[in-house]
Amino acid sequence: MEEVMAIERSSENGVSTFDDGAHSHCIAKTEDKGGVESKRFYLARTTALEMLRDRGYQVSDAELSLSLSEFRSGFGEKPDLERLRISVPLRSNPMKKILVVFMGSEPVTVKTVRAIHSQVSSTVGLHGLILVLQSKMNHFAKKELATFPCTVETFPIGDLLVNITKHTGQPKIEILTKEEKETLLSEHALEDKQLPLLKEKDSFVRYHGLKKGQVVKITYSKEPVGHFVTYRCIV
Numbered sequence: 225m226e227e228v229m230a231i232e233r234s235s236e237n238g239v240s241t242f243d244d245g246a247h248s249h250c251i252a253k254t255e256d257k258g259g260v261e262s263k264r265f266y267l268a269r270t271t272a273l274e275m276l277r278d279r280g281y282q283v284s285d286a287e288l289s290l291s292l293s294e295f296r297s298g299f300g301e302k303p304d305l306e307r308l309r310i311s312v313p314l315r316s317n318p319m320k321k322i323l324v325v326f327m328g329s330e331p332v333t334v335k336t337v338r339a340i341h342s343q344v345s346s347t348v349g350l351h352g353l354i355l356v357l358q359s360k361m362n363h364f365a366k367k368e369l370a371t372f373p374c375t376v377e378t379f380p381i382g383d384l385l386v387n388i389t390k391h392t393g394q395p396k397i398e399i400l401t402k403e404e405k406e407t408l409l410s411e412h413a414l415e416d417k418q419l420p421l422l423k424e425k426d427s428f429v430r431y432h433g434l435k436k437g438q439v440v441k442i443t444y445s446k447e448p449v450g451h452f453v454t455y456r457c458i459v
Contacts, residue, residue, distance in 0.1 A: 268326075275431055332365050340353075
């Protein structure tokens, strides 16, 4: 399994992170005469759309190619949060849908979460919900998310201002199917726990919505590391 372990740089507890400098990538400074608020929503919504497309959801090219000026023309300098919402079906199963909700600037409380729950509980085919937060969510509100009839994820809006998968040093990433994972482990006589590990809270893992037990293949083909392949299991 030398190929698998070739370039692992695991931490002391055996768990790796996969930022690889992605967070060092900052937004290029360009002349912008518009407001900061509209630009933040534009960047966050664009990244959310790209993230959904990469997860296998049906996102239109028109949405993905929307420019900042076009966004402002359609949503204004102070966008209505309701209009910013995104609802798209899964390409492989259009009956399954995911909803992205942009939360307000006030703290997210149990009351806030229950209001969202009331709004989405009757949505047919909803199997995923993403809340984009502009402020902190308290402990009790987080516990309330468990009452939803679908998987709920939260992203601080700051985490969506840059698409981490577009970083210049990003290696090639492939998410293994259940069958591919079983073949990998069988061929090398390994168990999940013997693969290098990747935390479920890692930014890359969260971007792709990966779950514990899934395995990713990572191929590095740029200098200075050269060509290496490694596999990591989500924990």
